Amino acid sequence: MATKRIERRLRPTSRAIGLVVVGVLLGAAAVVFGRGELLALGGFLVVLPLVAYVLRLIWRPRLEAERTIYPTTLAVGDRMRVVTEVRNRSWIALEPSSYLDLLPGAEPSSVGGVLPAIGSRINRNEDKRRRRVAYGVDSMRRGVHEVGPLFFDNMDGLGLTRRVLKIGEATEVEVWPRVVDLPAMSVPSGKSGGEVEAGVAQSGDSDDVLTRDYRRGDPLRRIHWRATAHAGELRVRQEEHHAEDTSVVILDTSGAPEVEEPKAPMTIIDLMNEQAGPMTAVDAEFELAVSLAASVLARFHRFGYETELFETHAALDGDAESTRTPSEEALEGVMRRLMLTQPDAERREACAEVVDDISRVARTPVVYVHRHLSGDGLAAIRSLSSVASPALALIVSDEPVPPATLTSFTEAGWNVAVYSPTRARPFSPVLELEATA
Structure with a gap:
């Protein structure tokens, strides 16, 4: 699937790798200079990222998303509103995370941002256990597009591990061509010097009856005499097509x-x-x-x-x-x-x-x-x-x-x-x- 290119498993950050490297160097220095405190500090720096990685493997966030899109059928230039409610079903809270909703053709700044921490399922405050992502876009291209899924770039509090989570599924929207009033x-x-009067009905002034030019073969009963007098030429009713x-x-x-x-x-x-x-x-x-x-x-x-x-x-x-x-x-x-x-x-x-x-x-x-x-x-x-x-x-x-x-x-x-x-x-x-x- 296309989204597999962005969804990633848990991995150490550059900070974690740097701590391990420094820890190894301190351990080597402790052996050379015979300093026990350097060995203890080096060991701590090596173990800390490993412990963080193992704990994050065990405690994986469980998030659910419910997306509402209005409208799901729109025209080029129309504004589309997207509201996604994210709930945390895990026993642990989710740290503040940056998010990005997949929407081809949109600017990342309009469909992404930073979401505050989401409380765990044991949090009694319902508002703390859910967050809302909402945005509007008016730059959709013509065609059939999918909105979503939602991606979270999640990092632990120490910045030692990170993972990209895919939340929810995509929702299909149709973008029709733009229609303007020409x-x-x-x-x-047209041939009568008016607004395409040879083919498009015009409105008479008398009682808003739609009329058009008289064509050979039109029955006389369809002639609209008031519109004819106003236009100076025969006009017929366009009530029936x-x-x-x-x-x-x-x-x-x-x-x-x-x-x-x-x-x-x-x-x-x-x-x-x-x-x-x-x-x-x-x-x-x-x-x-x-x-x-x-x-x-x-x-x-x-x-x-x-x-x-x-x-x-x-x-x-x-x-x-x-x-x-x-x-x-x-x-x-x-x-x-x-x-x-x-x-x-x-x-x-x-x-x-x-x-x-x-x-x-x-x-x-x-x-x-x-x-x-x-x-x-x-x-x-x-x-x-x-x-x-x-x-x-x-x-x-x-x-x-x-x-x-x-x-x-x-x-x-x-x-x-x-x-x-x-x-x-x-x-x-x-x-x-x-x-x-």
């Missing part, structure tokens, strides 16, 4: 270009894992792309749309699959998929299959979150503008986007918004362009 969808206007009210989000999961990947600093928590080397740094571009995809899905879903998520790459032995969420169901399934998805250059490109699936749907909003896709795959995705209403491309890049790339989208009929993870406000677009085709 202002005006953070993309350029049908199967054709589908929105599509495509996430670019192509691998980053071959560059030397930076390494994140190694912390004491990383040493508890089985990996021998440093952790890989967070791919800020991809994390922002995933959050944008999740935010767009959440926004469409909030307006009553059936949502469908595609990825540009699929497993080598499988077809490109979508995650479809009806408007009346929660987004739990698609959020769990986004929680686990990772860019992988070895995955098979499935853009042609994605385009074929989407082309079978009636004109619908299509949002494409673009990173590094190129070649025929990118050309296939751009061709979706002919069936999208509207076609929205969110380009994520920490470098300036070449003008040729922007032009290739706008000339193909895509509205474009550019985002950068290096900005102070990464969810605000750096640049917005409207389609020219």
Whole structure:
């Protein structure tokens, strides 16, 4: 197990080893100079660490931990509260000890500290027999993580022996991608000049009825006359949503270009894992792309749309699959998929299959979150503008986007918004362009 790398048996400290060395030297000096007091002192210094070691072997601390985590399902940036109650079931008290809770990605200072002495089970004061470890973290990374177990670095009162104790078991938590309220969808206007009005319902001023643009074939009985008079164009009620009210989000999961990947600093928590080397740094571009995809899905879903998520790459032995969420169901399934998805250059490109699936749907909003896709795959995705209403491309890049790339989208009929993870406000677009085709 990974935690075996940090959990250690009882061992002497450098102080104990130093006392033994000094004791041996004093014994040798006593023989050379014939001084009995040196021999007695040397013997005491040698025996003391041995006695401490034997006693600590016999009396091993028995600790129990009960951990409470809230919430166990959260999003990136949310704060998670962890409270662990430690009880001493041993007949002897536990000396003050430093502790560390295993939590990948967290700073040791936020999940570690020093716990006061814990009284033995014969102590009548219940508060003395238990201690509480509590902390909050808001730096959890996307994915499935384990909180715990709790580790104690325990040293005896004389500082001659020490052991690392593992207390309790790990608790699993899920960290979903961050979802933000994108202002005006953070993309350029749709065909009506408003906030993606071709695909997302708007609220009428009269009685808060959700409305949208009139589409050919809509029954006249669904026209909302007050909203129509206010907008100056036909608006229909969006009170009922049908199967054709589908929105599509495509996430670019192509691998980053071959560059030397930076390494994140190694912390004491990383040493508890089985990996021998440093952790890989967070791919800020991809994390922002995933959050944008999740935010767009959440926004469409909030307006009553059936949502469908595609990825540009699929497993080598499988077809490109979508995650479809009806408007009346929660987004739990698609959020769990986004929680686990990772860019992988070895995955098979499935853009042609994605385009074929989407082309079978009636004109619908299509949002494409673009990173590094190129070649025929990118050309296939751009061709979706002919069936999208509207076609929205969110380009994520920490470098300036070449003008040729922007032009290739706008000339193909895509509205474009550019985002950068290096900005102070990464969810605000750096640049917005409207389609020219």
